[in-house]
Amino acid sequence: MHGPSLRRQLLQPLFWVWASGMVIAVAGALLLARAAANAAFDRGLQDEASALATKVIWSDRGPLLDLTRQAMELVTWDRADRNAFAMVDVDGNVLAGDGDxxxxxxxxxxxxxxQPMVFNADYAHEPVRGVVFSVMSPMLDRMVSIIVVESTRKRSAAMRDIQIGIVLPAVALGAVTFALLAWGIRRGLQPLRDVAADVAARGAQDWRPLPLQQVPAEAVPLIERINTLLDDVQRSMSVQRRFIADAAHQLRTPVAGMRVLLQDLQQELSSATPADGLRGWQPVMAQLLSSNDRMARLIGQLLSLARSETSLAVDAEYQTQDIVPVLREATEPLVLQALRLGRSITLEAPDMPVAARIHPLWFGEVLVNLLDNALRYGGEHITLRVRAADAERPVQVEIEDDGPGVPPELLGKLFEPFWRGERADLRNDGGTGLGLAIAREIVERMGGLLEATTRPQVPGMRFTIALAP
Structure with missing residues (x-):
């Protein structure tokens, strides 16, 4: 189970910083809008109260408010707000204006x-903001207060407009900033994704060092360590291949010598008379020769596997050519062998050329191994089928027989080296358990795919080779 992505680990703290900053900015914008709107409208109310205070006249009958009707309507009329004023005495009695x-x-x-003072109250079932400004008479024996109120509709609308004007650009700028941060982080991590794509596109035997161009400096030590590991693995695999090839090569000589000796001994036993008492050794000699043949075949296939791993790494040896002639030439000996065994191998191929990119020698090795497997374990009838490429599939070669097949749950083990099925120790079929493993190894190194299908999808067993164009 892997941990969170590096991009997420970078973006997550930045997101919380950005979100916290946005909350603080929005809250500050709301408070600033409220304070600015209140200050502007309160100043207007204070100016209005001060202007009305200048209209107070002190007479023998008491304080009077010298306002014309037009001036009074001008003070109280507003299309958006409800405005009112009043002049009250020291006891709070209304001397002029609106009594409510x-x-x-x-x-x-x-x-x-x-100085005028601001207060909050209710007027006509509606919250209002008001200003009170008291004026003393010249003789300092009397005081009147000018009160001006207005509803909060207009200032609330102004607050809302200011808040929207501050919050929306802040949110938009924050979102753009965060998007740019995410883009920058993604761009910074793109070289790592390119390296991952390069690795994913490589074959199983491509041990070239990973490129360091454009890789962030922080990731260079990691890529260099991976390159060192790839080099170590490549050297280890080369040592193993050389060991297999050398061991197989060294074993061929004593095994060949052993076979010669066994054949000589078998001729001596065959020429012996019944009186010599050596006829009972004939079955033993037959078993020894069979074991020797199997050992020789195993050594030959090990050597073939080691050689294929080396030669298939050379890209220049691949050719795009018609595979049908290669197929006929490689399988002709096995066709004759099948006839001697009373079996049949049928070729189904289109009349036109079927071109694919192959290594001719090792493609023939694949066909021989698959047909040999069908002859050993398949049914009476074997079909070799070639399908040309079309829009939906690449070039395909199928080897199908009508034998018993294998249990579906064992299909995954068919290509494991040395696996020869259940109770292989009780069979004497001459198989080594390497043929299918070698065939898959070669096909995959050629850029193709080898798959197996068994009953009930097919009559017995089918191997399908999909070749790269």
Whole structure:
């Protein structure tokens, strides 16, 4: 189970920083909009109260408010807000204006002698913002208070407009900034994804060092360590291949010598008379020769596997050519062998050339191994079928027989080296358990795919080779 991606680990803390900053910015914008709108509208109310205070006239009958009707309508008329004013005496009695205007407490009215003071109240079932400004008579024996109120509709709309004007650009700028950060991180990690894509596109035997161009400096030590590991694995695999090839080569000579001796001994036993008492050794000699043949075949296939791993790495030896003649030439000896055994091998191929990119020698080795497997374990009838490439599939070669097949759950083990089925120790079929493993190894090195299908999908057993164009 892998951990979270590096991109996520970088973006997650940045996201929380960005989100926290946005919350703080939005909250600050709301407070700033509220304060700015209140300050502007409160200043207007204070100016209005101060202007009305200048219209107070002190007469023998008491304080009067010298306002014309037009001036009074101008003070109270507003299309968006509900405005009202009043002049009250020290006891709170309304001397002029609207009698329903809310009157602040006496203490607050006395405090507003030097400057207008703001208060909140309700007027006509609606919240209002008001200003009270008290004026003293010239003889300092009387005081009146000018009260101006207005509803909060217009200032709420102004607050909302200011908040939207601040918050929306801030959110948009924050989103763009975060998107740019995400893009920058993605761009910075792109070289690592390119390296991963390069690795995914390589074959199983491609041990070239990974490129370091454009790789971030922080990732260079990791890529260099991977390159060192690839080099170590390549050297280890080369040593193993050389060991297999050398061991197989060294074993061929004593095995060949052993076979010669066994054949000589078998001729001596065949020429012996019954009186010599040596006829009972004939079955033993037959078993020894059979074991020797099997050992020689195993050594030959080990050597073939080692050689194929080396030669198939040379790309220049691949050729795009018609595979049908290669197929006929490689399988002709096995066709004759099948006839001697009373079996049949049928070739089904189109009349036109079927071109594919192959290594001619080792493609023939694949066909021989698969047909040999069909002759050993398949049924009476074997079909070799060639399908040309089309829009939906590449070139395909099928080897199909009508034998018993294998249990479906064992299909995955067919290509394992030395696996010869259940109770292989009780069979004497001459198989080595390497033919199918070698065939798959060669096909995959040629860029193709080898798959097996068994009953009930096919009459017995089918091997399908898909070749690269």
């Amino acid at each position: 205007v809310p009157v602040p407490p006496a203490e607050r009215r006395r405090q507003s002698v030097h």
